[in-house]
Amino acid sequence: MLTVRRIPPLALVVTLIVLLGLCPTRWIAPLTGDLSSVLWVPLSPLSHGATAARLWLRPRPNTPSIDEATAVAEREYYRGLWHAERIQTELLEKKLRLYEVTVGGASRGVAVRLASANVISRTPGSGGLALKVNVGSQHGIAAGDIAVVDGDAIVGRVAPEVGAVTSVVVSMADRSVGRFDAYIVPAAQEKSNRPQVIPVQLIGDGTGQVRGDIDLPSGVRPGDLVRLKDSQWPRGAQGMRVGVVTEVKRKDAQPLRGEVFVQPAIDPAMVGELVLKLSAGSTQ
Numbered sequence: 001m002l003t004v005r006r007i008p009p010l011a012l013v014v015t016l017i018v019l020l021g022l023c024p025t026r027w028i029a030p031l032t033g034d035l036s037s038v039l040w041v042p043l044s045p046l047s048h049g050a051t052a053a054r055l056w057l058r059p060r061p062n063t064p065s066i067d068e069a070t071a072v073a074e075r076e077y078y079r080g081l082w083h084a085e086r087i088q089t090e091l092l093e094k095k096l097r098l099y100e101v102t103v104g105g106a107s108r109g110v111a112v113r114l115a116s117a118n119v120i121s122r123t124p125g126s127g128g129l130a131l132k133v134n135v136g137s138q139h140g141i142a143a144g145d146i147a148v149v150d151g152d153a154i155v156g157r158v159a160p161e162v163g164a165v166t167s168v169v170v171s172m173a174d175r176s177v178g179r180f181d182a183y184i185v186p187a188a189q190e191k192s193n194r195p196q197v198i199p200v201q202l203i204g205d206g207t208g209q210v211r212g213d214i215d216l217p218s219g220v221r222p223g224d225l226v227r228l229k230d231s232q233w234p235r236g237a238q239g240m241r242v243g244v245v246t247e248v249k250r251k252d253a254q255p256l257r258g259e260v261f262v263q264p265a266i267d268p269a270m271v272g273e274l275v276l277k278l279s280a281g282s283t284q
Contacts, residue, residue: 113278115139117147119271120166128174128204129268131155133276136163140278146237147274153241153265154228155274169276171268172242173204181230182242184214184260187223200226202242202262209261210243213251216258220248226262236277241265 117133124130135141141162147155147169156171170177179201189195198220202212214220226242247261 113140115141115276115278116273117276118273122269123168125170126175126204126206128156128171128177128208130159130174131169131171131268131271131274133167133169133274134165135276136165136167138164141167141276142278144234146234146240146277148240148277149266149271149274152239154237155266155268155271157233157237158276167276169274172264173208173210175204175206177204179203179212180228180233182212182226183229184218184220184245185225185227186219186221187225190225199229200260202226205261209246209263211259211261214248214258214260216248216250216256220245220258220260222246222248234277 115135117135119131120134121132122129123132131147133147141158143158143160143162145158147157149155154172156169156174157177159168159170159176161168180203181199181201184198184200185195186198198214198218200212200214200220202210205211222245224245226245228237228240228242230238243262243264245260246263249259249261251257251259
């Protein structure tokens with residue numbers, strides 16, 4: 001008797017899958033969609049359960065509606081405007097305080113006018129920087145007027161050539177400024193009513209500093225403050241800060257004489273806005 005051997009169902013399924021995989025795609029494409037739908041039916045409950053568990057463990061973020069998104073965008077816009085206005089208000093308050101300090105530091109009996117200026121370019125000079133600013137003769141600027149920052153820190157003075165709407169401020173360290181008289185106040189006596197005053201004559205040294213000769217017994221030390229006192233400069237500039245002593249060297253040929261090096265109070269390379277102090281009568 002002939003015995004027919006039954007083929008296992010799994011082998012039959014595998015054989016069918018292999019045969020279908022060898023068929024051209026255009027033959028089986030119409031059948032795959034329906035077949036996948038049929039096979040997915042028993043897996044649907046398991047899929048829904050897994051999705052529900054995922055949403056329970058990690059909830060979906062709330063998506064704002066169109067009205068809510070618009071409100072949030074408007075809020076951020078007006079918040080940005082508020083911050084911009086706050087910054088502008090702080091700048092105006094700072095400028096007002098600067099004007100008050102500058103006018104308050106003027107010599108008694110001197111008519112002082114102020115002109116705010118922005119630096120529009122910088123040009124290397126004779127050992128210092130020349131700052132081109134956006135004010136000129138139409139704004140009352142004249143050669144020799146001084147430029148200040150922080151109320152009493154001298155940046156430099158206006159060069160002889162003054163344009164209608166622009167002018168050039170030459171920094172204190174520039175050799176073209178020439179020699180100028182000043183005095184040194186010991187750091188410990190800066191706030192004293194009657195501080196020690198040590199006269200000195202300074203000139204730019206070509207390296208961004210100013211220097212001059214000093215008597216060593218005078219006791220000048222690094223950190224001492226230097227202020228202007230020169231009759232050839234405007235009266236409104238007298239007593240303003242020139243800089244700070246950085247070094248004192250002894251002269252080999254003159255044992256009792258030394259050389260003092262002064263770092264200007266303001267670095268011209270870092271100045272973006274300054275105040276031009278215009279006095280009635282540039283010199284006395």
